[in-house]
Amino acid sequence: MAFMLTDEQVESFQENGYLIIPGFLNETEVAKLYRVAIEDKAIQKNSFDLDDKAGKKTKLALWFTPGDDVYGLLTRSERMVDSVNKLLDGKAPVCHFHSKLMQKEPKVGGAWEWHQDYGYWYKNGYLFPDQLISVMVAITEATQENGCLQVIKKSHKMGRVEHGFSGEQVGASMQYVEFALQTMELVYVELKPGDLLFFHSNILHRSEANLSDTPRWSLISAYNRQSNPPYITETPSSITPLQTVPDDALFLHDDASGILENTTQFLSVEKAKAK
Ligand SMILES: O=C(O)CCC(=O)C(=O)O
Numbered sequence: 001m002a003f004m005l006t007d008e009q010v011e012s013f014q015e016n017g018y019l020i021i022p023g024f025l026n027e028t029e030v031a032k033l034y035r036v037a038i039e040d041k042a043i044q045k046n047s048f049d050l051d052d053k054a055g056k057k058t059k060l061a062l063w064f065t066p067g068d069d070v071y072g073l074l075t076r077s078e079r080m081v082d083s084v085n086k087l088l089d090g091k092a093p094v095c096h097f098h099s100k101l102m103q104k105e106p107k108v109g110g111a112w113e114w115h116q117d118y119g120y121w122y123k124n125g126y127l128f129p130d131q132l133i134s135v136m137v138a139i140t141e142a143t144q145e146n147g148c149l150q151v152i153k154k155s156h157k158m159g160r161v162e163h164g165f166s167g168e169q170v171g172a173s174m175q176y177v178e179f180a181l182q183t184m185e186l187v188y189v190e191l192k193p194g195d196l197l198f199f200h201s202n203i204l205h206r207s208e209a210n211l212s213d214t215p216r217w218s219l220i221s222a223y224n225r226q227s228n229p230p231y232i233t234e235t236p237s238s239i240t241p242l243q244t245v246p247d248d249a250l251f252l253h254d255d256a257s258g259i260l261e262n263t264t265q266f267l268s269v270e271k272a273k274a275k
C-alpha cells in the first residue's frame with residue numbers, strides 16, 4: 001500500500017499547525033541520507049555557518065531545484081508530494097521552494113529564535129501562507145538535549161506576526177510570542193531518525209543551541225503551490241511543478257558519494273546571507 005495521509009491526520013494538521021509521521025523513512029533510507037550528509041564533498045563545500053545571537057553557529061547547505069541524488073529523490077517522492085498536496089490549501093501543482101540540510105553540531109550548533117517561516121517568505125512577496133509548508137526529516141535523533149524544534153501548538157491560527165532582525169536571523173515580535181504562550185502549548189518535537197514533521201508556514205517555532213555530545217542533523221524542505229508566485233524575489237523552483245518519482249527510488253538508489261555535486265545547484269554562501 002502506498003503511503004497516504006488519513007483524513008484524521010489532515011484535520012490534525014489543520015487544527016494544530018503541525019503533524020508528526022513516525023517512521024516515514026525506513027532504516028536503509030535514513031542510512032543513505034546520513035552517509036551522503038556526512039561524506040558528500042559537495043555538501044561540505046557548500047555549507048556555511050549562520051550565527052545565532054550568542055555567536056553559536058549552525059552549519060547549513062541550501063538548494064532550490066532537487067536533483068536525482070538521494071535528497072532529491074526523497075523530496076520528489078510520491079508519498080512526500082502527495083502528502084504535501086493534501087495539506088496545502090488550493091489545487092495547483094506542488095512545487096519545491098527550497099531544501100536545507102541543517103547541521104547542528106555537538107556543543108557548537110546554534111539556536112533559532114522564535115519565528116514563522118512565513119515571516120521570512122512574506123518579504124519575498126508570497127501572498128498565501130496556507131499554500132506554503134515546511135517539512136523536517138530527522139537524519140539523526142532530535143531531543144530536548146540536542147536542540148530539537150519547539151512549536152507553539154495552534155499558533156498558525158494567529159496569522160502573520162511582525163518580524164525584526166535578531167543577529168543574522170529574523171525573529172518574531174517577542175511580545176506576540178509571549179501572548180501566544182499564555183494560552184497555547186509549547187511542544188518539544190522530539191524525533192527519531194526517519195521521522196517526519198510537517199509544519200504550517202505560520203506556526204511559531206524555535207530551537208535551542210545544541211549543548212549535548214550528539215549532532216542534530218535534519219533536512220528541512222519547503223513546498224509551495226504554483227498558484228502562489230513570489231512577487232518580490234525571483235525563485236523559479238517555487239513555481240515549477242515537481243516531477244515526482246516512485247516511493248522506492250530512494251531505497252533503490254545506488255548512491256555514490258559526490259553525487260550531489262553533479263545534480264544539485266547549491267545557493268552560494270554570499271547569496272544565502274544576503275537573502
Ligand atoms: O533547525 C532548526 O532548529 C530550525 C530551523 C528553522 O526553523 C528554519 O530554518 O527556518
Ligand SMILES: [Fe+2]
Binds near residue numbers: 116205
Ligand atoms: Fe523556521
